[in-house]
Each structure stands twice: as structure tokens, then as C-alpha cells.
Amino acid sequence: MKIIFIGAGNIASALIGGLLRQGISSDDLHAIDPSAGARKRLNKRYPIETSKAASSIVENYDALILAVKPQVMKKAIEPLAPWLSTQLIISVAAGIRLADISRWLNGYSHVVRAMPNIPALVGVGATGLVSLHSADDADQALAERVLRVVGEIIWCEDESQIDAVTAISGSxxxxxxxxxxxxxxxxxxxxxxxxxxxxxxxxxxxxxxxxxxxxxxxxxxxxxxxxxxxxxxxxxxxxxxxxxxxxxxxxxxxxxxxxxxxxxxxxxxx
Ligand SMILES: NC(=O)C1=CN([C@@H]2O[C@H](COP(=O)(O)OP(=O)(O)OC[C@H]3O[C@@H](n4cnc5c(N)ncnc54)[C@H](O)[C@@H]3O)[C@@H](O)[C@H]2O)C=CC1
Ligand SMILES: O=C(O)[C@@H]1CCC=N1
The missing domain is CATH 1.10.3730.10 (ProC C-terminal domain-like)
Incomplete structure (x- = not known):
């Protein structure tokens, strides 16, 4: 299970720390962040590879975790589109809807929204998940595998519930x-x-x-x-x-x- 993070800030750091503590290999993780400070802070704590911009390396990962602020999501993910084929996109951003993420990625279908929380760092996170209708069973299974490593998960039936999850366990x-x-x-x-x-x-x-x-x-x-x-x-x-x-x-x-x-x-x- 190879995972690449787009954004290497607070929640990415908690998830990376949690995944490493639970036995995921550092060779299987990568983080992209244009901020040298963010990459340095992450690398001080965790020995994973980082890059400053998206490139064809995205093709080598099973899942991409979008961990940027909602206001920069569109700009951050549009450059990814050429390298997407079957990889799973997991957005952890508050509010940003599945349909908009899919549209910004030229109609890409393998998209799941997740709302984790920072106790993921110590393996006791709580995450709500909801997927695009076009996402398949394999997408849901992979999203579950990734997030279960760092705590409890629940699936939401419709997307409005993930906003409630955000208000309860995300914040x-x-x-x-x-x-x-x-x-x-x-x-x-x-x-x-x-x-x-x-x-x-x-x-x-x-x-x-x-x-x-x-x-x-x-x-x-x-x-x-x-x-x-x-x-x-x-x-x-x-x-x-x-x-x-x-x-x-x-x-x-x-x-x-x-x-x-x-x-x-x-x-x-x-
Ligand atoms: N902090 C938390 O407890 C939680 C946060 N979230 C969500 O996670 C997202 C990130 O939140 P935080 O980690 O708190 O923010 P943060 O500000 O700590 O991290 C965001 C990172 O994204 C980077 N970034 C900006 N533009 C980028 C681009 N084009 N490509 C790649 N990286 C880029 C920034 O340099 C920064 O390091 C937000 O959408 C938030 O709603 C979700 C659950 C919990
Ligand atoms: O404050 C926020 O918007 C994000 C979402 C949940 C926790 N932090």
C-alpha cells in the first residue's frame, strides 16, 4: 500500500506519523508540498521522501491523500490529472465536495472524502468516509485499509453527513x-x-x-x-x-x- 500526500502540514503529519507507528514502511510514503518549511518540519520527524511539486511519481502510488487547505485545493490538484489512471484519491479537506474534486480532475471517478482527526498520530483516530457513487468496491476497500490503520472508521451514507463528522470528530x-x-x-x-x-x-x-x-x-x-x-x-x-x-x-x-x-x-x- 503506497501512499502519497499532497500537502505536508498538520493532518498529513499526524497521518504519516500514525501510519509509520503502525508498521507502514517509510519507503511506501511520500509527501509533496511547495513549502520548504513544511517539508523540513516533516523530515525532522519522519524519514520519508518529499518533493516540492507533483510529477509522474504520482503514478507509482496506490492512494493520494489530499491534505491541503480547502481554498487551495483546486490549484493543488489540477496538475495531478495527467498522472491519474486508477489511483484512489482521498480528500481530507473540510467542506470540499466530491463532485468538485472530480470536476477539477477532469471527471476522475476514484474519489473518496475522509474526515480524520489528529489522534490518528497515536493510532486512536476517528475517521468518517464517503465515496463518489462512481467509486468502486476496490476504492472503498483501499480507503478503509488506509484509514483503519490509524483508528476507527465509519462510512457515511450521504455526503452531508461528512460535514457533521467534521463538526464532531474532525474539529x-x-x-x-x-x-x-x-x-x-x-x-x-x-x-x-x-x-x-x-x-x-x-x-x-x-x-x-x-x-x-x-x-x-x-x-x-x-x-x-x-x-x-x-x-x-x-x-x-x-x-x-x-x-x-x-x-x-x-x-x-x-x-x-x-x-x-x-x-x-x-x-x-x-
Ligand atoms: N488539522 C486537522 O486537525 C485536520 C485538518 N483537516 C483538513 O486537512 C487539510 C489540511 O489541514 P492542515 O494540515 O491543518 O493544514 P496545514 O496548513 O497545516 O497544511 C496544509 C499544507 O498544504 C501545503 N500546500 C499549499 N499548497 C499546496 C500545493 N499546491 N500542493 C501541495 N501542498 C500544498 C501547505 O504548504 C501546508 O504545508 C484542510 O483541508 C483541513 O480541512 C482534516 C481533518 C483534521
Ligand atoms: O478546522 C478545520 O477547518 C479543520 C477541519 C477539521 C479540523 N480542522
Whole structure:
């Protein structure tokens, strides 16, 4: 399974790191990026070959992962068209729709959209996938093989669901890091030092997540187990409710979803 990345930034780096950690050979990976800085940063961490522009080497790979920003996608992929025959295209860009990618590649049919997330770096990513109707079983099987290496995958039935995946698990690690930072700051305000705060907050997140994953019960029931009437947790939860934190999270996720749709519409007009 030979994979070439178009774009060598944050998500490409997480996927490359994850693939290498899970035993994919560095000889089977390549990254193209016009930025010398991006290539240098990648090569500092991973010993894979890189190039500054697309060339006929694209023909030697089974899958191309498009990992550029949505606004430069058209410009980045148009030069690839002459070297495509049966290779699978996997776009990880937020919003950019399958039909537009196919059109920019002169009607190329082997296209899948994937929305991974950065825990892929440590093999525990979550990826949603959706394919063009014209993509065949072999395309879907290869996309699954590539992304399963770095974590869980789910298939979406229609393309609008991938925008929901983007808002939940694509952007989601940032929401979790935001909550972690807020808890760390709160711990320090209460007099714990930064080392203590980091240890307690990370163990609490990791412990709660493992408990929820290993339990048959909904997280709402697990939450109730922590709450004592008139106790400390109840005091915190009443304060969260008064601040409408639940609604604020829902509004934030909706904003991400709406933005994914806007990105698709705006940049798909090109
Ligand atoms: N960062 C994340 O957690 C996730 C990002 N994504 C998607 O992945 C894409 C990339 O995001 P990041 O890695 O965060 O951005 P980034 O800015 O870190 O990386 C993008 C890279 O593309 C390169 N690039 C620009 N023009 C190019 C061209 N013509 N050919 C090849 N490379 C070119 C840039 O030099 C840069 O290194 C976006 O579309 C984003 O929606 C998807 C899932 C998660
Ligand atoms: O923020 C973004 O647009 C990308 C998509 C999901 C995570 N990062």
C-alpha cells in the first residue's frame, strides 16, 4: 500500500506519523508540498521522501491523500490529472465536495472524502468516509485499509453527513483540548501547581473516557454516579447549567457544521 500526500502540514503529519507507528514502511510514503518549511518540519520527524511539486511519481502510488487547505485545493490538484489512471484519491479537506474534486480532475471517478482527526498520530483516530457513487468496491476497500490503520472508521451514507463528522470528530479534538486547558487553568487558580494540574486533568479525562467506553451505560447515568445530593459536583453542574454550557457546546458544533457547508459552497464555485 503506497501512499502519497499532497500537502505536508498538520493532518498529513499526524497521518504519516500514525501510519509509520503502525508498521507502514517509510519507503511506501511520500509527501509533496511547495513549502520548504513544511517539508523540513516533516523530515525532522519522519524519514520519508518529499518533493516540492507533483510529477509522474504520482503514478507509482496506490492512494493520494489530499491534505491541503480547502481554498487551495483546486490549484493543488489540477496538475495531478495527467498522472491519474486508477489511483484512489482521498480528500481530507473540510467542506470540499466530491463532485468538485472530480470536476477539477477532469471527471476522475476514484474519489473518496475522509474526515480524520489528529489522534490518528497515536493510532486512536476517528475517521468518517464517503465515496463518489462512481467509486468502486476496490476504492472503498483501499480507503478503509488506509484509514483503519490509524483508528476507527465509519462510512457515511450521504455526503452531508461528512460535514457533521467534521463538526464532531474532525474539529472535536480541539474542543477537548479547550476543556482540558480550562480545567488546567481552574486547577492552578485553586492553588495546584502546573505539574499537578496537568497530571490530574489528563488522568481524569483519560479515566472518564475509558470508563465510558468500557461501560454499557450511557454517560448520563455515569454522570449521576459522581453526583452527591448537596455535594461538590452538584454545585459545579448547577453552575454549568446556569451558564448554559450544554447549549453553548451545541451552538459551537453547529457553527462548525455550518462553516463546513459554507466552505464547500464558496470554494466549490471555482
Ligand atoms: N488539522 C486537522 O486537525 C485536520 C485538518 N483537516 C483538513 O486537512 C487539510 C489540511 O489541514 P492542515 O494540515 O491543518 O493544514 P496545514 O496548513 O497545516 O497544511 C496544509 C499544507 O498544504 C501545503 N500546500 C499549499 N499548497 C499546496 C500545493 N499546491 N500542493 C501541495 N501542498 C500544498 C501547505 O504548504 C501546508 O504545508 C484542510 O483541508 C483541513 O480541512 C482534516 C481533518 C483534521
Ligand atoms: O478546522 C478545520 O477547518 C479543520 C477541519 C477539521 C479540523 N480542522
Amino acid at each position: 472535536g479534538p480541539a474542543y477537548v483540548f479547550y476543556f482540558i486547558e480550562a480545567m488546567r487553568n481552574a486547577a492552578c487558580e485553586l492553588g495546584l501547581n502546573d505539574k499537578q494540574a496537568r497530571a490530574l486533568v489528563l488522568s481524569t479525562f483519560s479515566g472518564a473516557i475509558q470508563l465510558a467506553a468500557q461501560s454499557d451505560e450511557f454517560s448520563g447515568i455515569l454522570l449521576e454516579r459522581v453526583v452527591s445530593e448537596g455535594g461538590t459536583t452538584a454545585a459545579a453542574l448547577q453552575s454549568f447549567e446556569a451558564d448554559n454550557i450544554n447549549k453553548a457546546i451545541s451552538r459551537g458544533v453547529s457553527a462548525a457544521y455550518t462553516r463546513a457547508i459554507q466552505i464547500g459552497v464558496t470554494f466549490g464555485k471555482q
